Structures are given as C-alpha cells and as structure tokens.
Amino acid sequence: MTTQALMKSPPKFRRAASSPAYRRVAEAVERDILAGRLKAGEPLGTEAALVAQFGVNRSTVREGIRLLEHSGLVRRDASRRLWVELPRTERLVSSVRRALVLHEVTFRELYDAALALQLATVEAAVQHATPAEIDALERNIERTEAKLGDPAEVAHLDGQFHELIGGASHNRVLQLAREPSELLVISSTELVLRKVPEAPARLVHAHRMYVDAIRRRDREAGRLWARRHVEDWRRGFVRAGEDLDRPIDRIYLESS
Amino acid sequence: MTTQALMKSPPKFRRAASSPAYRRVAEAVERDILAGRLKAGEPLGTEAALVAQFGVNRSTVREGIRLLEHSGLVRRDASRRLWVELPRTERLVSSVRRALVLHEVTFRELYDAALALQLATVEAAVQHATPAEIDALERNIERTEAKLGDPAEVAHLDGQFHELIGGASHNRVLQLAREPSELLVISSTELVLRKVPEAPARLVHAHRMYVDAIRRRDREAGRLWARRHVEDWRRGFVRAGEDLDRPIDRIYLESS
DNA sequence: TTTGCCGGATTGTCGGACAATCTAACCGCC
DNA sequence: GGCGGTTAGATTGTCCGACAATCCGGCAAA
Numbered sequence: 264m265t266t267q268a269l270m271k272s273p274p275k276f277r278r279a280a281s282s283p284a285y286r287r288v289a290e291a292v293e294r295d296i297l298a299g300r301l302k303a304g305e306p307l308g309t310e311a312a313l314v315a316q317f318g319v320n321r322s323t324v325r326e327g328i329r330l331l332e333h334s335g336l337v338r339r340d341a342s343r344r345l346w347v348e349l350p351r352t353e354r355l356v357s358s359v360r361r362a363l364v365l366h367e368v369t370f371r372e373l374y375d376a377a378l379a380l381q382l383a384t385v386e387a388a389v390q391h392a393t394p395a396e397i398d399a400l401e402r403n404i405e406r407t408e409a410k411l412g413d414p415a416e417v418a419h420l421d422g423q424f425h426e427l428i429g430g431a432s433h434n435r436v437l438q439l440a441r442e443p444s445e446l447l448v449i450s451s452t453e454l455v456l457r458k459v460p461e462a463p464a465r466l467v468h469a470h471r472m473y474v475d476a477i478r479r480r481d482r483e484a485g486r487l488w489a490r491r492h493v494e495d496w497r498r499g500f501v502r503a504g505e506d507l508d509r510p511i512d513r514i515y516l517e518s519s
Numbered sequence: 520m521t522t523q524a525l526m527k528s529p530p531k532f533r534r535a536a537s538s539p540a541y542r543r544v545a546e547a548v549e550r551d552i553l554a555g556r557l558k559a560g561e562p563l564g565t566e567a568a569l570v571a572q573f574g575v576n577r578s579t580v581r582e583g584i585r586l587l588e589h590s591g592l593v594r595r596d597a598s599r600r601l602w603v604e605l606p607r608t609e610r611l612v613s614s615v616r617r618a619l620v621l622h623e624v625t626f627r628e629l630y631d632a633a634l635a636l637q638l639a640t641v642e643a644a645v646q647h648a649t650p651a652e653i654d655a656l657e658r659n660i661e662r663t664e665a666k667l668g669d670p671a672e673v674a675h676l677d678g679q680f681h682e683l684i685g686g687a688s689h690n691r692v693l694q695l696a697r698e699p700s701e702l703l704v705i706s707s708t709e710l711v712l713r714k715v716p717e718a719p720a721r722l723v724h725a726h727r728m729y730v731d732a733i734r735r736r737d738r739e740a741g742r743l744w745a746r747r748h749v750e751d752w753r754r755g756f757v758r759a760g761e762d763l764d765r766p767i768d769r770i771y772l773e774s775s
Numbered sequence: 776t777t778t779g780c781c782g783g784a785t786t787g788t789c790g791g792a793c794a795a796t797c798t799a800a801c802c803g804c805c
Numbered sequence: 806g807g808c809g810g811t812t813a814g815a816t817t818g819t820c821c822g823a824c825a826a827t828c829c830g831g832c833a834a835a
Contacts, residue, residue: 283787285585297617299769309816320789322578325818329541329585334614342797343817350618358590359615359695361553362606368691375643376692383635435624436632439615440696513553539818565785576820581787598828599786 284319288327291317296336296347307337307345352439359443367510370451370500374507377448378493380441381425385473385489387432392477396431400474403427404467411463418453424470425449431477447511448496455499462499469495540575544583547573552592552603563593563601608695615699623766626707626756630763633704634749636697637681641729641745643688648733652687656730659683660723667719674709680726681705687733703767704752711755718755725751 282290292313295301307313313324328345331337335350363373388396403424410416425445429438456462469492476484501507538546548569551557563569569580584601587593591606619629644652659680666672681701685694712718725748732740757763 285787297621297769303621311816322581322790323788325578325582326585326787329582330589333586333589335618339817344797349621350614352618352622355611355615355618358606359611362591362608362611363692363695365553365559365605366608366691372690372692375639375690376696379635379639379693380696383631387631434628434631435622436619436628436700437635439619440632440636440700444692444696513555541818567785577786578821579819582818595786600828 284317284323285326286330288313288317288319288324289330292327292331293334293336301347303347303349305347307347309344352435352442355439356442356446360446363443363447364511364513369508369510370505371507373444373447373511374493374497376444377441378490380437380444381489381493382486384429384432384434384437384441385476385485386482387434387437388428389477389480389482389485391433392431396427397474397478400424400427400431400470400477404470404474407467407470411467414453414456414463417456417463417466418449421452421466421470422446422449428473448493450514451500451505451511452496454505455496455503458503459499462495465495466492540573540579541582542586544569544573544575544580545586548583548587549590549592552587557603559603559605561603563603565600608691608698611695612698612702616702619699619703620767620769625764625766626761627763629700629703629767630749630753632700633697634746636693636700637745637749638742640685640688640690640693640697641732641741642738643690643693644684645733645736645738645741647689648687652683653730653734656680656683656687656726656733660726660730663723663726667723670709670712670719673712673719673722674705677708677722677726678702678705684729704749706770707756707761707767708752710761711752711759714759715755718751721751722748 292301292307301307308316310321310324310328313328314321317324328337332339335354336348338346338348340346392400403420407417407420407424410420429441432438452466456466469488472488473485473492476482476488497507548557548563557563564572566577566580566584569584570577573580584593588595591610592604594602594604596602648656659676663673663676663680666676685697688694708722712722725744728744729741729748732738732744753763
C-alpha cells in the first residue's frame with residue numbers, strides 16, 4: 264500500500280522485479296555448470312545440501328531443480344540422487360519438433376529446410392563415413408528390400424537410414440539442425456509409400472545410390488541422389504493429394 | 520493418502536516405475552495442449568483448480584507446472600496467473616546453442632552447417648523477401664558502413680543483418696535450424712574483424728551483393744555471395760590464427 | 776467518470792511430517 | 806577372512822498447513 268506507492272515513485276531503480284527464489288536457485292546452479300565449476304558426471308549434492316547452501320526451503324529448491332532437470336543439465340539416477348550431466352540432444356530435437364508443429368509450419372517450409380540439410384549431411388557423410396558405418400547402411404538397405412511390401416516398416420527403416428547417414432556425417436551441428444525437420448518429413452513418408460505404388464522401389468534405389476556415392480567418396484553423386492530422394496518425397500506427397508502449403512498436422516507429434 | 524494406497528495396489532502393472540506425480544501432472548496438461556484441447560491464449564486455471572483436478576498437493580502441482588513453464592507451453596503473466604502459450608523459439612535457440620557448446624562441437628562442424636543453412640536461407644529470401652524487408656536490409660547496410668571502424672558494432676550489425684535475412688526467408692524451419700549455429704559463428708565474427716584488416720569492407724560488400732541479388736530475385740547470385748560470405752569468415756578465422764578443429768569456447772555462451 | 780480503498784483470491788515461500796526407497800555399516804556364518 | 810543378509814540412517818516424493826505479498830474486482834467517495 265504505502266510501501267507500494269513509495270517504491271513506485273522512483274521507477275527507474277526497480278529493475279523489473281527480482282526473480283523468484285526458485286529461479287535464482289536454478290540460475291545459480293546453471294551458471295556453475297556452464298562456467299565449468301560443476302562438471303558433467305559430478306554429483307550435485309542432496310536437496311538438503313542445496314537448502315543449506317541457498318538458505319531457502321526444500322520446496323523452493325525442488326522447484327528450481329526441476330527446471331535444470333528439464334533442460335537436461337541435471338539428472339537423477341536410479342537412486343534419485345542428483346548428477347550434473349551434458350544435455351542429451353534427443354530432448355532438444357523433440358522440443359524443436361513440437362515447436363514447429365505448434366507454430367503450424369507448412370510442409371513446404373519443411374521441404375526446403377530438409378532438402379538443404381539433407382544435401383549437406385550427405386556431403387559430409389561422403390567425406391567422413393567409416394567402413395563400419397557404410398556396412399550398417401548396407402544392412403539397413405537389405406532389411407528394407409526384404410520388407411518392400413510393408414509401408415510402415417519401410418518408413419521406419421527409412422528413418423533409421425537417415426539416422427545412420429546423420430551419424431556418418433560426423434557433424435553434430437548438422438544432425439541437431441536436421442533431425443527435427445527430418446523426423447517430420449519421415450512421419451509423412453508412410454503416407455507417400457502407401458499412395459504411390461512405385462515409391463518403395465524408388466526409395467530403396469535412392470538409398471542404394473547414396474551408399475554407393477559414399478563408398479566411392481563421390482560428393483556430386485551424393486548430392487544428386489540426395490536431391491532426387493527428397494524431391495521424390497515431395498512429388499509423392501503432392502501425388503498423394505496433399506497440399507504442400509498446408510500446416511503439418513498435430514498428429515505427427517504423437518510419433519514420439 | 521488413500522488415493523496413494525489405491526494407486527499402488529496393483530503392483531504387477533507398474534511398468535518400470537510409474538512416473539512421479541509431478542510428471543504425470545505435467546504430461547497430462549501437455550497432452551491437453553498438444554491435442555488442442557487447451558489452446559494458446561487460454562487461461563490454464565489456478566493452482567488450486569489443478570490441485571482439485573489431479574487430486575495431488577499444491578507443491579506437486581507446482582513442480583509439474585514449472586516443467587511446462589520451462590518448456591514454454593505455459594506462461595505466467597504479470598499477475599502470475601497461468602496461461603497456455605505457444606513456445607517461443609528464442610528459448611529453443613539458446614538451448615540448442617548451449618548444447619552445442621557443452622558438447623564441444625568444433626568450428627568446422629559449425630562452418631559446414633552454417634554454410635548449408637545460409638545458402639538455403641538466402642535462396643528462400645531471394646524468392647520471398649518483401650519490399651519492406653529489403654528496405655530494412657538496406658538500412659542495416661547503411662548503418663554498418665557508418666561504423667566500419669568499430670568491430671564490435673559491425674559484428675553486432677552483421678548479426679542483425681542475418682536475422683533480417685532469416686526473417687525474409689519466410690521459412691521458420693530454416694530459421695530455427697540456422698539460428699543456433701549462426702549465432703555462434705557471429706560470436707567469432709568480431710574476432711575476425713579485429714584481426715583481418717580488410718574484413719569489414721569485404722563483409723559489407725558481401726551484404727550489399729546479398730541485397731542486390733534479393734532485389735533482382737537472382738537465386739544464383741544469392742547463393743554465390745552467401746558462399747563467399749561464409750567462406751570469408753572461415754578464411755578470416757584461420758588467418759586470425761585459430762584452429763577450425765578446435766571446440767568452440769564456452770565464452771560464447773555468455774553472449775546471451 | 777475518476778480516484779481511492781477494501782476484502783477476497785492467488786501466488787511465493789516457508790516449516791514440518793511421513794512412507795518408500797536407497798546406502799552403508801554391521802553382524803553372523805561359512 | 807570373505808560373504809550374504811539385516812538393520813539403522815539418509816534421501817526423496819508427496820502431503821499438510823500456514824503466512825506475507827500481491828493482484829483483482831467492486832464499492833464508496835470525490
């Protein structure tokens with residue numbers, strides 16, 4: 264009341280509002296982690312210790328810890344003790360994917376991004392793939408050929424194939440940029456496989472050409488077939504009667 | 520109390536360990552939002568209401584709500600009431616950036632990804648930029664030219680320029696994929712500008728060519744100058760005595 | 776209509792509590 | 806002495822109740 268009036272008189276000094284305690288706790292721990300004072304793999308200490316350290320109630324500490332847990336900087340092991348950890352990328356990938364769906368991006372936006380990222384990923388895979396990774400790609404193709412009649416299975420193996428390509432690129436930046444959009448493209452691959460009779464055969468052929476290019480370290484061939492592969496998806500999508508300028512469905516969220 | 524006992528009575532069905540109550544609350548609300556039963560802009564209701572709805576304690580509800588708040592699906596307004604919201608992408612961008620730094624990706628990975636994404640973004644901007652967006656790019660270039668002697672300022676304006684290009688692409692997927700890595704590249708742009716005398720002039724010239732290509736709707740020119748611009752950064756980085764295969768520093772986290 | 780004030784509602788934070796579970800020390804047995 | 810089982814202690818998940826600060830909506834006064 265009076266205090267309020269008094270505090271509002273010099274508005275220049277009130278920097279927003281001092282953040283709540285649970286956030287201060289989270290931010291303090293986060294700063295320690297980012298600055299390297301707390302390293303991944305080290306224990307964070309018990310809730311009681313944090314209560315003592317920050318001088319706040321355990322409920323408050325817990326609210327703060329939840330934030331860090333959610334952002335992947337802190338993990339609880341089987342015994343629920345707290346450990347500092349490197350954020351796993353899977354969580355980020357699905358957050359980004361979810362954001363894309365909620366913001367109702369169109370399939371065309373998805374296609375443009377997926378094409379660019381696929382080209383770069385294949386190019387990197389051509390340069391950096393190891394023999395073991397090439398073998399894994401081969402095996403994936405063989406399994407796909409054995410299931411050509413089963414669209415769901417082919418779609419799943421296609422997703423796996425692109426995951427393998429991503430790994431073979433040895434570029435984590437590309438992978439993190441690629442996965443959210445690619446997962447969404449792959450979600451609609453099954454639709455294309457069902458509606459376009461020749462799609463499964465074309466898909467597996469493109470995969471074979473990918474691997475061939477990678478084995479021969481032929482960058483241009485890799486780019487060529489990547490382009491064809493993504494373009495095939497686009498054409499199939501349109502031929503299946505879908506509209507590229509339509510926002511992607513929320514359905515695709517449920518796949519993970 | 521009784522509820523608790525009731526829920527635990529059928530132990531055979533306990534898959535692994537039934538997730539804790541705070542997470543069940545978070546997931547239930549999240550499902551409602553993703554399924555569209557709760558839409559962005561709608562109030563989520565008070566904590567007391569959620570307590571009644573889920574039959575758990577307020578502390579538990581609060582722990583759960585914090586998770587949603589952190590992932591951006593739920594927001595508190597000035598009065599701290601809860602609202603459903605579309606996740607803002609800024610938070611995702613900085614999460615991804617943080618993950619890249621913590622995972623110690625190298626500048627080379629960054630460069631490869633930034634190049635591919637920059638090409639695609641410029642290409643999209645060439646197709647979709649509006650006159651107003653082109654004007655904004657022009658003004659940015661003018662401001663940059665006026666500050667050519669100030670590396671920090673040029674670096675900042677360069678970041679703004681690329682943000683404008685991203686907006687002109689009208690492709691939110693590309694933007695979300697591009698921003699985390701590009702922000703990291705931009706962080707080291709200042710270093711290059713300081714160490715390479717001709718860098719500022721080359722940078723502004725490339726920007727001018729970008730805009731020229733966009734205005735003429737010339738895709739190839741756009742790609743060409745995007746490639747040169749990113750390549751310039753890479754050469755400058757090496758000329759400044761840096762190693763492309765070195766992980767990026769944690770320093771770059773502090774820029775935001 | 777505008778301003779000021781008030782009561783109710785809501786949140787941020789606190790203290791304390793208890794069952795379930797995990798850890799680690801202890802103990803008896805081979 | 807080493808080993809498996811047991812028990813006491815520590816820790817977490819959840820609950821209950823409480824209070825100050827703040828916000829909102831309405832009512833009275835100007």
